[in-house]
Amino acid sequence: MKRLTAYGFSMMGAAVLAACAGAHIPPAPVAPPVSGLTTRDSSAVQLGTALATVEQDSAADQSALDSLHERSPDSLAAPRTNVAVRGEDVRQEAQSLFGNDATATFDIDVSNFAGNRRVLEYLEFFQLDSRDRFTIWLSRLGRYEGMIRERLRARGLPEDLVYLTLIESGLSNTAVSRARAVGMWQFMSSTGRGYGLVIDPWVDERRDPFKATDAAVNHLQDLVQRLGSVYLAAAAYNAGAGRIEREIRRLPGEPDTVDDQTFFQIADRRNLRRETRDYVPKLIAAALIAKQPGRYGFTEIERLPPLVFDEVSVPDATGLDVLARLADTSVAAMLELNPQFVRGITPPGRGVVVRVPRGRGAQVAERYADLPVNERITFVDHYVTSGQTLSGIAQRYMVTVTMLQAANPHLRSHALRVGQRIIVPMSGRVVPRGAWSNPPEPRMRRVSTRYRTASADGTRHRVARGETASAIAKQHGIGLMALLEANDLTMRSVIRPGDVLLIPSR
Structure with missing residues (x-):
């Protein structure tokens, strides 16, 4: 794989072109002019605005995901879609889903379990309760699906496991659960590091759609080999392999074989957490809709196209807003291509590969070579500590309160929170490494x-x-x-x- 190098100034052949998948980020609104801001300061404002947009979008995803994971049997009334769930009615429903007129095919066992009551209840949930957000998630499949299916296929896994991403994160690279699982595949930090992902205050590869997918596919392959069933592996992805193995051992008698039906046997015993008991029914429901969205009333899905990009090597800390300017693109586009840079900047003191829009790699490398060192950074981020005020933070960095407010559109000056991140415009200065602060470790309840x-x-x-x-x-x-x-x-x-x-x- 050849890349364009932004230092050393030697062109190493054609830029890499690849298709990738990233959470959809709407174009960031153009910030109005603010008195006292230079053009490069305005670049930091654009980055702050784009980051705020990403945060809002992630919050909307998480709200829908919380509703999905928190649904209890008592919260589910009789299905409102008039879908029957027992006996002959179940058989007829399965026939309607997989009869002669059905065109979709699956490589996970959907047909044998489509009439399961919980599957039908989650079909209803996606169609009614969470319809608006699920529509967005289906549109994101265009960004991701081809790439994920290719990697699943290379490992000999069912390609329809791609739909795990719908119920894990809504295909959002920036999703963060209450338990601090991160990214499209919702890795905990320990599991992510165990599969080779870099996780530090600057880079979180759980948010990188390519590297996280490679890690998730390897993890799923290990689970399938260990448990002998795709659905048991999916449940173990949610709850851990040890817990699933214990529940299998608790089944009465000595089972001759372990297969997908085994999942439903252990789920019926209700020893697993509700979220795990419902994990496979959610997967089946999501797969049914994703394969045949029109059949379930999702008739206006606009699938986002796969992202294509070049790769450029960047040697030291450089803002994504600066790279956006060099590539003649928006900050939002750079954030979508590079969600793994959690602070909107490449890490200081080490080289990394940055994605830029297709066809812009050579241009970015040439322009970066001529970029003065003091123009690589337009901002630093500051994390609020106890007792700090906005005016005090402004004085510390020798900027105005107005500049801070412009770069942080949702900032409430009289309601700062300890640990809150504030973008500080710093154009035209060489930012010493000591100026960067690390985000505080979140204190959280370990049980949601x-x-x-x-x-x-x-x-x-x-x-x-x-x-x-x-x-x-x-x-x-x-x-x-x-x-x-x-x-x-x-x-x-x-x-x-x-x-x-x-x-x-x-």
């Missing part, structure tokens, strides 16, 4: 609220001062690993007084 309401899945324990995970596990007569797995923790995780842990059934 969707687990706390599921009393049937186990009891809850509120951590007291001085307690450890091993002591809590011993107190409740369960293994330490079972406790950690039930709460998405690892041996390196920290629990704090007041945290609420789910105690799994023995």
Whole structure:
């Protein structure tokens, strides 16, 4: 693979052209002129505005995903679409889905389980409750589907596992769950690093659609080989392989074979968390609609085209807004091509590969070679600490409050939050490495609220001062690993007084 180099100034042949998939980012609005801002300062404002747009879009995705994951059996009334769910009616429904007039084919077992009550309930949820957002997610398939299917096919996996991304993240590279899983494939940091993804304050490859897909496909391949079933592997992707294996061992008798039906057998026993019990029904429902959107009333899907790009090597910290200017494109386009640069800038002190729109690689490399060092950066980001004010932050960086407000369109000067990120325009200066601050480690509840309401899945324990995970596990007569797995923790995780842990059934 050949790339264009933005330093050393030697052209290394034709730029790489590839199709990629990224979360759809609407064009960023053009910010109005602000007194005191230079042209390069305005570049930082555009970046701040584009980042705010991405944040809003991700929040809308997460709201829909939370609704999807939090649905309980009690919250689901009788289907409103008049789809029957028992006996002969189920057979007729399956016939209507897969009869002679059905044109879609699947390489996961959809037909045998299409009449499952939970599948039908999630079909209704996508069609009615979450219709607007699911329409957006279906449009994003155009960005991603070809690339993901190619990688699944190369590993000998069913290509329809692409639809896991619909229920994991809505195909959003910037999705962040309550448990801090990130990206289109919703990797926890420990699992992502285990599959070779770089995760640091500058680069988070869980957000890179290519590298995250490679990691996810490798993970799924390992799970299929370990468990012997695609649906069991999908459940393990959500809950962990150890938990699924334990539930298989709890089945009465000695099963002769383990297959996709085994998932529904263990799900019916209700020892798994509700989210895991419903994971495969969600997948089947999403696959049914994605393969035949018109059949389910999604008649106006505008699939986004695959992204195509060149790659350019960048040697040191450079803002994506600067690279956008060199490529004659928008900041939003650069963020969509490079979501892995979590701060809108390449990391200082190390070279990375940056994607630019197709046909612009040579232009960017040539212009970068002539770019003064003090014009590579137009901003720094500042993370608010306790007691800080906007005017104090402005004084620290020798800018005006108006400039800060322009670069941060949703900033409320009298309601700063500890840990909040603020873009600070810094045009025309050589930014020393010490000027960059690291984002604070988020303090969070290790168990999301969707687990706390599921009393049937186990009891809850509120951590007291001085307690450890091993002591809590011993107190409740369960293994330490079972406790950690039930709460998405690892041996390196920290629990704090007041945290609420789910105690799994023995």
